[in-house]
Amino acid sequence: MAREMREAGVPQVEVLVDRGKPWERILSRAGEGSRTLVVMGTHARGPVSALLLGSQSREVTRKSRLPLLLVPQASEPGNQGERTR
Numbered sequence: 001m002a003r004e005m006r007e008a009g010v011p012q013v014e015v016l017v018d019r020g021k022p023w024e025r026i027l028s029r030a031g032e033g034s035r036t037l038v039v040m041g042t043h044a045r046g047p048v049s050a051l052l053l054g055s056q057s058r059e060v061t062r063k064s065r066l067p068l069l070l071v072p073q074a075s076e077p078g079n080q081g082e083r084t085r
Helices: 002-007 022-030 055-063
Strands: 038-042 068-072
Touching (some): 055 068
């Protein structure tokens, strides 16, 4: 994904692998340096539950001072709204 973003013209893409509670690590890293956007994936769920975020996304959404882009997990063709395995 990082390669695709660079090829699409995104000037700086950084991929980090870290340990700890995901939402805490994401917020900690987001507060460092000159970052301008947090991008997170979310699980695709049914139409009603799609309105609810998972616990990690919810915490980052509640506490982030940076703009947040949530990207839903793609569903398989013919299974719209169902979680892929």
